[in-house]
Amino acid sequence: MIKLNINDEISPLRAVILGRADSNGPVPKLEDAYDPKSAEHIKAGTYPKDEDMVAEMEAVAEVFKKYGVKVYRPHSIKDYNQIFSRDIAFVIEDKFIIANILDDRSMEIEAIEHVINQIDPSKVIEFPENAHIEGGDVMPWGDYIFVGTYYGEDYPSFITARTNMKAVKHLQKLFPHKKVKSFSLRKSNTVADENALHLDCCFQPLGRGKAIIHKEGFLIEEEYQWLIDFFGKENCFHITKNEMYNMNSNIFSISPDVVISEKNFTRLNTWLREQGFTVEEVPYAEISKQEGLLRCTTMPLVRD
Template identity: 65%
Template sequence: MLPLNVKNETARLRAVVLGTAVSNGPTPKPQDAYDPKSLEHIFAGTYPLEKDMVPEMEAFNAVFEKYGVQVYRPEIVENENQIFTRDIGFVIDDVFFKANILPDREKEFPAIHKVIEQIPAAKFVEIEDQSIHIEGGDVILWNDYIFIGTYCRPDYPEIKTARTNDKGVQFIRDYFPNKKVVDFDLVKSTKEARDNALHLDCCFQPVGEDKAIIYKEGFCDVEDYEYLRDLFGVENLFHITRQEMYDMNSNVFSIAPNVVVSERNFTRLNNWLRQNGFTVEEIPYAEISKQEGLLRCSTLPLIRD
């Protein structure tokens, strides 16, 4: 059985599910795009190809091998995008939650059945109520805190990029009454990726013990940004620009408190990380980023120290 344990984003990683770009399928039709960044590249003829994305994911896998992390990969579903495992499930403490995701992506979850079979039934939660929506990219752990990105505006049903709803937040709040569950209303757009925080990890992510990457304009309410600013301390925040948010600078991934995997083109961020004592494992991931997801999106952590 897997001894699930995830309490934050940065403790030493021991086991993870890493997605796969193998048999990723053809370029989607515009009406099938899940997000505005993918749509932008579909129209531009620059949507990423399997032959370019597979090496990027294998570079990520090689970093995990370097640090002795147990890596699980999904079984291949033909012509299915299985890169972003963060969307299909997430672990809080020692409990695995199956996410309620877009119906078009239901084929992805059975592909990790070999992982699920190692989880005790009492530690596996499937949300039966289909009106409760929550995805792993919106759930960020920081010890006693659970930060959750959401979208609470009346047009939620019409916004394809609105993923976690207020019922999803309440579900986690009820499940963990002793945690501080804090929700953040995110800026959404179906047309402009530079103004779309698809998930909370697209505009905020802790690194190390007390620092975080943040995009102030990703929050609908300035008070939400100010809450995080005051909690972490402004001197511990790396503020990214609109373009850096679009490039997914906040979607890096921590293997340990002092080790961050980052995209090799994130020059300003990577320099800041090194200046603050982090080891930065730089890899190419620019093709995968065209689908509005990056390193954190591609992972589903199972065990951290």
């Protein structure tokens, strides 16, 4: 049995699900793109190739091996994108929560049945049909659960809005002892550098009291300010629009002192090292073309 335990984003990692990229299928048609960044690369003929993404994910698997982390992988489904394991489910405390994601992606959860079968069935929770939620929007942080959402009444018109207020309220019901804090994010179906697909695309708490943040990802100034006050301005690394577009906030903590980051994030990685972090650099630029990075491809199951 897997004894789930996740209370934050940074405690020492013991077990994780890492997505896979070996059979993504043909390049999607433009009208089938789920986000503006993928669409951009489909148009430009630079959509990532399976073998390049496989190599990138293996580099991450190697880092996990180095730190003694148990890694689970989904079973392979032919011609199916299974890279972003964070979207399909997430763990808070000892509960495994199956996300309500885009219908086209429903088979992804079946590919991790072999993991779910090792979890106490009473701890596996499904959200109600009309409460949309994806793991990239959900961050447990001690007494808090930070949730990215979109408050606008035009929510249904955004394929990039993945977590709604019904889900935020449902999360509060499931975890009455936690403070569920929601943030309305900037959405765009067409302009990639103006779209915060998930909360982890514009914000990430780190160890050592630090955080990465992109101000323009937040639609409501007070909500952005709340985070700055919570972490302290001097502890926040502000990323530019271009760095947000390249997914600089979407790195991943193995422990309070160790992070996995993309090797091209020069400014960020320099700052992280200055703050005393060990930075494990990996190539992930091909995967980032689908508007996701390190946090999106990993789903932690157990942290100490």
